Amino acid sequence: MIFLGLLDILGPVMVGPSSSHTLGAMRIAKFARKFVATIPREVAFLLHGSFTKTCEGHGTKKALLAGILDLSYDDERIAESYNLARQQGLKFTFELADLGDVHPNTVRVRLFSDEWHEIEGCSIGGGAIRITKVDEAECELDWKYDTLIVVNRDEPKALMKILSCIDANIANPYLRRINVLQQKAVTILELDESKYDAEKLRKLDVVLEHYFVPRDQLLGR
Amino acid sequence: MKFSELLEVSRRANQPLHEVVLVQQMLEDGSDPSETRAKVRFLLRTMLKIVESNYGKCQQALVGLCGENAHLLSKHEPRFVGEFIHTAMVAALSVAEANASMRRIVACPTAGSCGVMHGVVYALARVAHIEEERLVDGLIVAGAIGDVVARVASVSGAKSGCQAEIGTAAAMASGMMVYVLTRDGEMSCHAAAICLKSLMGLVCDPVGGFVEVPCVKRNATAVAVAVSAAEMALSGIKSVIPFDEVVEAMAKVGRSLPEELRETGLGGIAATRTAQRLLQGFMNRGDTNEAIERRNNSER
Ligand code: SF4
Numbered sequence: 001m002i003f004l005g006l007l008d009i010l011g012p013v014m015v016g017p018s019s020s021h022t023l024g025a026m027r028i029a030k031f032a033r034k035f036v037a038t039i040p041r042e043v044a045f046l047l048h049g050s051f052t053k054t055c056e057g058h059g060t061k062k063a064l065l066a067g068i069l070d071l072s073y074d075d076e077r078i079a080e081s082y083n084l085a086r087q088q089g090l091k092f093t094f095e096l097a098d099l100g101d102v103h104p105n106t107v108r109v110r111l112f113s114d115e116w117h118e119i120e121g122c123s124i125g126g127g128a129i130r131i132t133k134v135d136e137a138e139c140e141l142d143w144k145y146d147t148l149i150v151v152n153r154d155e156p157k158a159l160m161k162i163l164s165c166i167d168a169n170i171a172n173p174y175l176r177r178i179n180v181l182q183q184k185a186v187t188i189l190e191l192d193e194s195k196y197d198a199e200k201l202r203k204l205d206v207v208l209e210h211y212f213v214p215r216d217q218l219l220g221r
Numbered sequence: 222m223k224f225s226e227l228l229e230v231s232r233r234a235n236q237p238l239h240e241v242v243l244v245q246q247m248l249e250d251g252s253d254p255s256e257t258r259a260k261v262r263f264l265l266r267t268m269l270k271i272v273e274s275n276y277g278k279c280q281q282a283l284v285g286l287c288g289e290n291a292h293l294l295s296k297h298e299p300r301f302v303g304e305f306i307h308t309a310m311v312a313a314l315s316v317a318e319a320n321a322s323m324r325r326i327v328a329c330p331t332a333g334s335c336g337v338m339h340g341v342v343y344a345l346a347r348v349a350h351i352e353e354e355r356l357v358d359g360l361i362v363a364g365a366i367g368d369v370v371a372r373v374a375s376v377s378g379a380k381s382g383c384q385a386e387i388g389t390a391a392a393m394a395s396g397m398m399v400y401v402l403t404r405d406g407e408m409s410c411h412a413a414a415i416c417l418k419s420l421m422g423l424v425c426d427p428v429g430g431f432v433e434v435p436c437v438k439r440n441a442t443a444v445a446v447a448v449s450a451a452e453m454a455l456s457g458i459k460s461v462i463p464f465d466e467v468v469e470a471m472a473k474v475g476r477s478l479p480e481e482l483r484e485t486g487l488g489g490i491a492a493t494r495t496a497q498r499l500l501q502g503f504m505n506r507g508d509t510n511e512a513i514e515r516r517n518n519s520e521r
Binding site: 005006007008009010011012013014015016017018019020022023050053054056057058059062074075076078079125126127220 | 242246249250257260261263264267283284319320321322323324325326327328329330331332333335360361363364365367368371376377379380393429430431432433486503
């Protein structure tokens with residue numbers, strides 16, 4: 001999506017006004033929504049940098065909320081996502097925050113369904129995004145792939161066991177230790193195809209939790 | 222890939238340029254040319270639909286610095302331009318204002334500059350009566366023009382200024398106009414080059430950083446630039462400087478633009494006294510989104 005190809009130039013179909021401040025923001029929220037795989041009960045957005053200054057005139061907040069509601073990118077109801085969220089009983093808040101030395105268009109999304117989760121990402125232009133944090137694990141996902149996120153016991157051979165459940169090309173693997181005391185680690189795998197054995201993965205002794213985020217669909221690409 | 226290389230392949234293989242572009246795309250990402258063509262057709266139809274549903278309408282823009290331009294121009298009996306330009310300009314304003322109002326658009330090549338291509342595509346279909354498959358061919362060539370710019374320079378105002386957004390959009394539009402009439406890749410390329418040269422140096426200076434002023438009206442004036450570049454190319458006028466070199470020059474100009482003139486809302490039109498005053502008014506007023514919410518509710 002960093003313009004390389006005909007359809008990237010000619011599309012996508014989207015709701016305006018800005019690919020970075022509207023579409024990109026919505027994509028980050030949508031990643032978070034797909035990550036928890038359900039409409040959360042509560043969501044808090046922490047807006048950073050240029051998002052804090054220009055969010056109103058770009059409809060950034062509406063777009064973020066629309067992402068959580070899983071609207072499609074060209075749905076004109078994005079403009080009324082506040083109402084839609086209220087109707088569905090979703091509690092939402094926006095805060096302006098300083099998230100430190102990060103990209104100027106960064107947002108942190110905190111969602112609560114049964115427990116709290118946190119996704120951080122930045123919108124880097126033209127609708128392209130980078131997911132920079134999944135719960136405590138730092139990463140750099142551009143969401144061009146199916147993404148499998150596994151919280152596992154930090155022990156030898158854990159990765160081998162996880163990989164044994166996957167029958168697809170792995171584009172980018174990330175391994176992060178998130179809690180040394182509890183010996184927890186996060187393994188993030190970007191997959192070419194969504195071929196993995198969820199049943200087998202769940203049964204692995206090293207696997208504590210796992211999440212699957214299917215790749216994003218932009219209209220007209 | 223340089224544009225001259227695409228033209229070279231087209232000449233040698235004796236294949237029309239749009240076919241070469243589709244094959245090139247297949248070589249790069251394995252995409253099926255007929256599928257790509259179908260997607261381009263879908264985008265074309267979507268653009269036409271979007272123009273139809275917004276043509277000449279008043280809009281409720283997020284910041285409120287635009288919204289009635291398309292309506293005014295559509296009611297106006299043009300004194301100097303003909304039906305083609307007038308229709309294309311109204312369509313360009315309509316879609317640019319729709320974009321500023323959180324409506325659905327095709328980001329071709331970007332959201333802020335989408336009016337230009339919507340406008341020209343619409344006028345080609347409805348005023349020049351070009352048939353659909355021809356328009357698809359032309360849109361493919363327009364995509365190739367934009368793609369070359371994106372690779373060598375960028376199509377981002379924040380990176381290279383408005384010359385890269387509105388300038389690229391106009392270059393794509395003029396190339397498309399020539400191509401749907403002539404199927405002549407070379408001639409289309411001259412139109413694109415003339416167009417890009419005419420808009421070179423255009424800075425990105427949106428008031429407050431929002432895609433309303435001067436963006437919306439630039440979409441309409443760029444239509445006229447694209448049409449004049451296309452007419453020149455059709456008459457046999459050539460760009461002395463080849464398209465690829467124009468794009469390289471544009472990239473360099475973009476790199477030398479100071480940050481104030483690259484979408485920061487700090488320079489150019491955005492730094493005028495009036496812009497500052499308007500912005501203050503908006504900040505004090507706060508969220509206009511509620512108005513849009515009301516609009517959508519009342520329409521349903
Ligand atoms: S001034 Fe900037 S934001 Fe406005 S259309 Fe041009 S490049 Fe886009």
